[in-house]
Amino acid sequence: MDLRKLKTLIDLVSESNISELEITEAEGKVRIVKGGVAAPSMPAPMPTHQPPVPSVAPAPATAAETAAAQAAADELAGKVIKSPMVGTFYRSASPGAKPFVEIGSPIKEGEPVCIIEAMKIMNEIEADCSGKIARILCENGQAVEFGQPLFTLE
Numbered sequence: 001m002d003l004r005k006l007k008t009l010i011d012l013v014s015e016s017n018i019s020e021l022e023i024t025e026a027e028g029k030v031r032i033v034k035g036g037v038a039a040p041s042m043p044a045p046m047p048t049h050q051p052p053v054p055s056v057a058p059a060p061a062t063a064a065e066t067a068a069a070q071a072a073a074d075e076l077a078g079k080v081i082k083s084p085m086v087g088t089f090y091r092s093a094s095p096g097a098k099p100f101v102e103i104g105s106p107i108k109e110g111e112p113v114c115i116i117e118a119m120k121i122m123n124e125i126e127a128d129c130s131g132k133i134a135r136i137l138c139e140n141g142q143a144v145e146f147g148q149p150l151f152t153l154e
Contacts, residue, residue, distance in 0.1 A: 006030065018086050018145065079131050079153035086146050087118035089138040101151070105133045113151060116144065129153065 013021050013032045022031040083089070091099040091114055101113050107127045116123050131153030138150050 021086070078134075079129050080149045081113060081125070081127055081129075081151040081153065083116060083144045083146060083148045083150055084125065085116055085118050085123065087116040087123070087144060089140065089142050089144045089150065090115040090117065090122075091136070091140045101133050101136075103133050103136060107131060107133065107153070114138075125150070127153075 009021060009023065009030065010032055013034055019034045020032070022029070091101075093100075093115060100115075101107060107113060108130045109128065110126050112124045113127050113133075114125050116125055133151055134154045135152040136150075137152065138144055138148075144150065
């Protein structure tokens with residue numbers, strides 16, 4: 001991985017609300033952690049200088065925030081399709097196309113349910129279980145985090 005690409009990734013992590021990014025390519029693997037040390041998994045061909053990534057301390061949660069988070073988790077109980085990556089959520093393959101699924105759509109395991117764009121690559125996300133779409137939890141074009149619930153199933 002060249003130095004410019006690495007610097008771009010570091011800037012992306014420091015300017016976003018993600019805390020960790022891991023990229024694997026043919027040349028090796030890079031893991032960038034906000035507030036931590038970014039270390040390539042194989043030795044770099046030449047020494048590189050990386051600007052420090054600012055550390056962000058999480059604010060302590062209030063009782064109301066904790067209760068709201070617990071209520072949201074209880075509401076999503078059951079089958080949930082979660083985002084396997086950080087990116088931008090799209091319900092259809094192209095802007096004018098029909099969405100992959102609607103509320104009430106029956107789906108089978110392995111069937112595509114949405115697309116997540118990450119680093120200019122369109123990743124088709126498949127259902128990891130069968131069921132019927134009960135809720136769509138993201139808006140088209142919305143940024144999503146790793147592990148964020150996208151759909152709930154009945």
